[in-house]
Amino acid sequence: MLRETWAEIDPGRIVDNLRAIRGTLPAGVKLMAVVKANGYGHGDLEAAEAARQAGADYLAVAFLEEALRLRAGGVTLPILILTPIRPDQAELAASQELTLTVTDAAWFRELRKGRPAPAPGGRKLRVHVKADTGLGRIGFRTEAEWDALVPWLAAPDIDVDGFYTHFATAGQADTAYLERQACRFAELMERCKASGIAVRHYHCAGSAAALRFPGLALDMVRIGAAMYGYYPPQLTPPVQLKPALSLHSTLMQVKRVRRGEYLGYDNAYRSDADEWIGTVPIGYADGWSQRMRGADVLVRGRRAQVVGKISMDQLMIRLPGPCAPGDRVTLIGRQGGERITFAELAVHIDGAAQEISTALTDRVHRICANEKEVQCPWSSPYFQPHRREATVI
Template sequence: MLRETWAEIEPGRIADNLRAIRGTLPAGVKLMAVVKANGYGHGDLETAEAARQAGADYLAVAFLEEALRLRAGGATLPILLLTPIRPEQVELALAQDLMLTVTGAEWFRELRRQVPSLAGRKLRVHVKADTGLGRIGFRTEAEWDALVPWLAAPDIDVDGFYTHFATAGQADTAYLERQARQFAALMERSKASGIAIRHYHCAGSVAALRFPGLALDMVRIGAAMYGFYPGHLAPPVELEPALSLHSTLMQAKRVRRGDYIGYDNAYRADADEWIGTVPIGYADGWSQRMQGAAALVRGQRAEIVGKISMDQLMLRLPGPCAPGDRVTLIGRQGGERVSFAELAAHIDGPSQAITTALTERVAKIYASAKEVRCPWNNAYFQPQRQEPTVI
């Protein structure tokens, strides 16, 4: 029997989230579903298929390897690489019908040096402008002007022109407005250059939900398709997380007041209490920052106590429990819930930092499946699905 620690994922919720988001957008706006980082930890092929079923127009990933995996898995939607690739990798991108992010004239100079001719094929690109995030992209009108002759070549198809906001999730919108004005100016410059550009896009999940006027021709939906968005800032929209995380108790033991638990004696019992050991740790992506967070056992909350180790963590149980009892680290048991918002606040980070941290040691089971495949040895087990017993 394999270690019973698994994530349950409902692709149908991802599709429903995308449909709900599309319903908030102006008519005619295209939707690019961002499935980078293994679908934000939900599974890249599964989330790409859910996006297709929900009517997404494009997919986006961070790196070439991610796009190649999608193509090998049968994904047929247009795919944009959000990170530039090396010019010598263009042949591979062309063979897989991928769209590339470009940021400057120097990249094209190097491309033409290495690949003088595309042999009748067209390279589709999206030009990235840095309007204030400070990562990648050209920043000035002069840099755009230097790009124009390269973009005007007959074998280059400029499918898009885009930027990304740095503060869309903050209540203060002053910096976002500054970026939007900068992007609008660069858009006008691009239109005046005579380059035919098919799509302009600047809004990710939060900006698209908060400011429909920024939708332009297309929006890039990442976090929100998985159910993550700042509900206190965005208008009401029905989005549901698609992932829950579960394990089981390996052991439950009664400890005495004053007993220590975990490495470095990081926790000392203040009274006689029950401690449960759970087979998940920081090697699974449940980092030591989760110390003090809650999990659910028998429908009640249980605090993670002591330092989380590589393979295990300990819970202060609400009372006597038994090995095999289900532990929910994300999701619901009975009337209790551990939400992504709660955990994100605990680690002072975004919800997607939690799901993308889950490693291959955490097997995934998709809705309606009766078994789950362990990713490193293709063995199968049936996760326990008992209803929690209230102590």
């Protein structure tokens, strides 16, 4: 590692989280582990391997490219692509035994231009049908749209493996909108069953809904944020979730500044007393955006505030006292009795924990920090091919 800015990933914690979550589910419910966006910044192949070891039944990704990367890395679990792909890519997906999200009849009409008459006994295209019950992103919305889909889904070369929706407010204390969505999905499920289309998996619950409302588990749950240790900070999960990522750097320079001196671009910070200032080699090109201005980091087990504008490659912190170049700076994780959590930072940016981890770019080295003997595939060039002693997160 040439640059002293790194993230430590503990895949054993992903395994623990998934096993704990599975323990809360009703018997027979399958678990889909979501490893999109490079495993929420933790490494896609590494997250997929941890999910396999935890007994996940399915994986989910956002895009076809992500699914193909997993297959190229030796991942054999079923994979659902959550975002619809182009119809002309369907044969490639089928050849890799990938499952597609479909939302409308127009997609199938376009598909048939390149995949006309189904051949008896030929390879089937496995799909999950997405219903929009109130999130508003993708999915069919009306009974008429569903009725238009039915003839296409009934074709002998189409395997309808799933039928699903996404909740918009599962992480909020007020459950009224979630209840409306759940009722709407129940109506659409009944319409689906009445149409004669055989569906193996009905699923609607992501991390928050699966942990808060076991009755919404249906046939399968989609666990994304929670497998990495994230959960809405205003709610208490019924299991202990462990964050699997910590983020560290070092002090590259320490200086004493006088009262009234300016620091950073645009003179954005002016010291109101004599202060110790440290410079840290991480910036917005690493994914530590300017919204982190004013957030705390840890140095020598004490909190230090980010001051001035965060630049592309560096940021500055107001130190609690004299420190030395080379001292460890923890941006996420624990030092001594202090801890910086994803939940704290999510509140600071008015965002989500996963927004922080997925923003970390490939300039930030990932290091496997195994507290247990959990295999790290190391087939991803995104990671450094060595281990570092685990930091207690």
